[in-house]
Amino acid sequence: MVRELIKKISKGARFNQIYLQKNEGIGFEPGKSVVISPLENRISKEPAIFEYNVKLESLKREIAKLVFKVTDNYGYYDNIIITGSFLDEGFNFEDIDIIIINPVNMEKDRLKDSIRQNTGINPHLILIDSESFNKGIKRDPLFRLMVDRYVSARRAIFRKDREINYKLLDIYLLKNKNLIEGYDLFSIRQRKKLLRDFISIKLFSENKEVTIKSIEKEINMLFGKDIIENLFYYGNNEEKHKFISKLKKEFNKLEKHILENYENSQKISGH
């Protein structure tokens, strides 16, 4: 029983037309009113996905596409970037970091709920204009880390010039100090994140590249690969004190470096 037909519009001298054969389908008899609309609007388009420095497992690709599709229903944007632990191998992630660049009329809470309902994963949404995002990449090591590896809805190229703002780095560093004070009560995942953030600030302030690889290399060099594996992969806390004492030393060194550089930058700029 035919209820829907796909037809091509033919060109006429005065009117363009759609031809139907007699008795072609129910409801298409002469005199009946019909609705016509372009076919492209009816076919659900498969969202594009661009992977940078990452090869997603097929299930994760589908999740990422679903995020793009859901976001499409909540307004306009320039791009969607998915980053963070969701991109790590396996399914050991707590949430999914989603950055929406230049959103227009987007209701963050409703979108967040919808992504959660559709994917079953808790989204961490950042809605940001491209100017602030690029400013972040320029002067914030964590923004920089975000664009070291990501998937996006549209092709994106990020400029990686750098502007060191020591005051910002200081505030950022201070937030990581609680890894020393509250080490025991952070989860292993939180400890890893705080340590990674700390090292990214260190590398950035030393004018070094901030990538997942460079951070891992620096961590192993500073603390020793064995200690890191024992603490963060096997949950063996025997060498905790050695680690914390080294971390404290490195933290103080970095804080001193940042504050001194801030002071010098102020002198140079004449403040």
Next chain:
Amino acid sequence: MAQNKPDLIKRFIGVASNIITHKILVKAELEKDLRNYYTKEIERDVDIALKYRDRINPANKPLPKMDSKEIRDSIMSNVKAELLKRIDKGYDVDFSKIDEEIDNFLREQNVD
């Protein structure tokens, strides 16, 4: 691992001091639109402080005056030391908000 009360109080003071110093600097030094990105993770640390607080007896009512005073004084001294270190390097920080920040924090944490 079981921890004794003085050690728990010491940890609580350490975490609280960082949170409050961080909050004051974020408010004083960052442009408004940037603050959101930097205050989000404070919540995670507030949870850690709360976990320490929950292990300090009595957990479900404010601490005895002697303990709460010791905690308040230590946090005040730590925060001031951190801020002074920065003022010395050229930061412009308003000290008038410290009392308010500490009082709010200690109330939220059921210390005072």
